[in-house]
Amino acid sequence: MRIGILCSGGDAPGMNPVIRSVVRCASSLGHEVVGIRRGFRGLIEGDFVELRSRDVGGILDRGGTILLSSREERFRELEYRERSYENLKIKKIDALIVLGGEGTFKGAELIAEETGLPVIGIPCTIDNDVGGTEYCIGYDTALRNAVDAIDKIRDTASSHERIFLVEVMGRKRGFIAVEAGLATGAELILVPEEDFPREEIPEEIRSAKELGKLHFIIVMAEGYGKAEELREFLLDRIGERYGEIRATVLGHLQRGGIPTHTDRIMGMKFGEVAVEVLLSGEGKGFVAYEKGKFYIEDFRKAGEYKDIDREALRLSRRLNL
Ligand code: F6P
Numbered sequence: 001m002r003i004g005i006l007c008s009g010g011d012a013p014g015m016n017p018v019i020r021s022v023v024r025c026a027s028s029l030g031h032e033v034v035g036i037r038r039g040f041r042g043l044i045e046g047d048f049v050e051l052r053s054r055d056v057g058g059i060l061d062r063g064g065t066i067l068l069s070s071r072e073e074r075f076r077e078l079e080y081r082e083r084s085y086e087n088l089k090i091k092k093i094d095a096l097i098v099l100g101g102e103g104t105f106k107g108a109e110l111i112a113e114e115t116g117l118p119v120i121g122i123p124c125t126i127d128n129d130v131g132g133t134e135y136c137i138g139y140d141t142a143l144r145n146a147v148d149a150i151d152k153i154r155d156t157a158s159s160h161e162r163i164f165l166v167e168v169m170g171r172k173r174g175f176i177a178v179e180a181g182l183a184t185g186a187e188l189i190l191v192p193e194e195d196f197p198r199e200e201i202p203e204e205i206r207s208a209k210e211l212g213k214l215h216f217i218i219v220m221a222e223g224y225g226k227a228e229e230l231r232e233f234l235l236d237r238i239g240e241r242y243g244e245i246r247a248t249v250l251g252h253l254q255r256g257g258i259p260t261h262t263d264r265i266m267g268m269k270f271g272e273v274a275v276e277v278l279l280s281g282e283g284k285g286f287v288a289y290e291k292g293k294f295y296i297e298d299f300r301k302a303g304e305y306k307d308i309d310r311e312a313l314r315l316s317r318r319l320n321l
Contacts, residue, residue, distance in 0.1 A: 001031045003278060004048070004093040007065040008039030008072070008104040011255060012124040012138025014263030015065040015099050020056040021271025022097055027053050029279065034091060038068045039100070040075040040107055043084035048091050060264055063141070063256045065099075075107050085115050093117070095278045097271075101125035101136070102302040105286055109299040112284035120274045121286030121299065126255050128175040131304030132297040133288035137270060139175065140262045142254045146180035149250050150219060154184065157215035157246075163205060163234070165218045165247040167227035169254050174221040176254065178308050181219035182316040188216070189316055192223035193308050198230060202238045209242045211321065216243065269294070 005022050007015050023033045037047040059066055074080040088096075095118040098108040105121045112119040123130040126142035146168050157164045166186075168176045174191025181189035187208050190196055205216050220227060227247035234245055259267070266289070273287045273294045288297040 001026075001094045001279065002034060002092055003031060003095050003097060003275070004034045004036050004088065004091070005051070005067070005097045006036035006039050006042060006099065007067050007069040007124070008098065008100040008107065009069065010071075010101070010125060010127075011064050011069045012099075012126050012136070013063040013141035013255070013257060013259040014137035014267040015067075015124050016056075016059040016062050017259060017264040017267030018099055018122055018124065018137060018271040019051070019065070019067060020059055021268040022275055023051045023056045024053050025272045025275040029275075031275075031279070034093060035067045038070045038072075039104070040072040040084070041070040042068075043087060044072065044074060044080045046087040046090070048087070061258050063259060069100075081110065081114065084111075088115065088117065095119070097122065097274045097278070099124045099137075101127065102130055105130075105299045105302045108286075109284065112299075118278055118282065119284050120277055120282070120296070121302070122270045122274055123286060123288070123302070126176065127170050127173055129170075129173040129306065130286075130302045131306045132301035133286070133290065135266055135289040137263055137267050138255070138259075140260045140266075141257060142169065142176055143179055143183075144260050145254045145257055146176055146250055147183045149253065150180060150184040150186070150217065153248060154215060154217060157217055160244065161214050162243045163216040163218070163245045165220060165227040165230050165245070167220050167222055167247070167249045169250070170221035170223050172223045174223060174308050177219050177221035177224070178312050178316075182312045184217070184219070185319070186217045186219040186316065187213065187320055188218045189313060190218060190220035190224040191308060191313075192221055194313070198225075198233055201230075201234065205234075205238065205242050208320075
């Protein structure tokens with residue numbers, strides 16, 4: 001079998017361990033792997049590269065993806081997909097493994113349906129927002145990065161007795177905000193899943209300051225709003241009577257860096273499952289991890305709502321005394 005592999009959408013630390021695992025698991029069983037560069041863009045443009053065991057050496061500790069990634073809008077158009085299918089034929093690809101999030105899986109499902117090729121997805125996104133799977137590659141490393149950054153911000157926030165608004169990634173969802181907020185003892189966590197009225201924030205700040213807190217750190221998901229806009233709002237309402245107000249957007253630094261051991265190990269396991277599933281003749285779906293076990297889920301399940309850790313949110317409020 002010749003298995004094609006690509007990464008699409010936002011990169012996620014841990015993609016490289018997945019690639020290494022796919023290449024070496026397939027090789028160990030006598031199969032070939034072909035890397036497709038820049039995701040669906042590479043499929044359209046025929047940018048393919050043979051991957052052998054030695055080609056994926058020394059990449060376990062590298063963030064990003066050696067295959068490069070892109071957000072390719074043209075793949076929505078049949079004309080470009082047909083061009084891609086022609087390239088798959090020319091390169092004699094028998095099956096595909098696709099790394100990415102929910103949007104990527106929509107493309108993966110189209111390929112499976114329109115070509116009949118077996119296509120298996122592996123959930124990789126720091127947003128952790130793929131339905132049907134507890135684990136998404138990259139989330140653990142992004143959390144480590146966010147926690148590390150917020151810990152540093154707390155030092156300076158305390159020294160200057162400031163109010164800090166820290167915006168973390170999570171386009172539509174608050175997974176990073178909730179866990180990074182709890183882990184760093186943030187005074188307030190704001191997520192799109194919860195309608196926390198911003199009019200109530202001044203009172204939260206006032207009562208925390210009355211408790212004798214030096215700083216007030218708000219960890220907010222980008223899906224809740226922009227840190228700078230919230231800062232303007234607070235300046236307008238309370239000025240700086242409870243401390244100077246600063247806003248920090250952690251942005252893409254959350255998405256880079258050495259993958260954590262968990263993202264590496266899970267990446268290797270996800271990769272092995274994907275190869276074995278393809279070799280067993282299974283058609284399409286993505287590898288999901290639930291309650292300690294791997295399953296193959298229907299691609300559509302990826303779009304289903306997966307809730308944030310409400311218990312973590314509750315606990316962070318309880319501990320905020
Ligand atoms: O999907 C992952 C993610 O990092 C989101 O958290 C963020 O909103 C988005 O990608 C940023 O995308 P880009 O790298 O294209 O700016």
